Amino acid sequence: DAKTTQPNSMESNEEEPVHLPCNHSTISGTDYIHWYRQLPSQGPEYVIHGLTSNVNNRMASLAIAEDRKSSTLILHRATLRDAAVYYCILIDRETSYDKVIFGPGTSLSVIP
């Protein structure tokens, strides 16, 4: 399984932008980059995913490096509700999403 590397923890001030990095130097051409987050005492929730181009949705933006070896999840204005563990995952569409493996993720703290 292709692996990702994320910082263990990050801090952000409320209402400021947050950039959560993810390195995936062994990514293959058929790997999609997915981001999930897990709020305290809840199951993970899907945030965003992309293949090559940058992506935006109502929750966040995903910036993908040109060589695809890294990506950044951008929260445009952090709120207290964004305090969570953020997971960056590679999912190979060739295997039809059979195995979705979560790493340790980045624990984001938001300071009021």
Added chain:
Amino acid sequence: DSGVTQTPKHLITATGQRVTLRCSPRSGDLSVYWYQQSLDQGLQFLIQYYNGEERAKGNILERFSAQQFPDLHSELNLSSLELGDSALYFCASSVGDGELFFGEGSRLTVL
């Protein structure tokens, strides 16, 4: 609300016992995934089913087994329980596009 229902929400049992956790996926989702999350640990992938068939296995112990029924609900059976099996067990479902929808989890406490 993700649309994925897990029961029971909480379960307390003794070592050596057997329990069954149930998961009802979102309507139309054919894939069901099971994960274990121990205290302060990450999500460990256990097993995945697609339309009734096992598709992928992770670090699932031999004491654990799962199945997916014709109505697509799934059950995770945990037997000969040990203290270390205490954890949150999450079920997720998907149509098969990589976007997983998670339930709220079943918290198992083994005493």
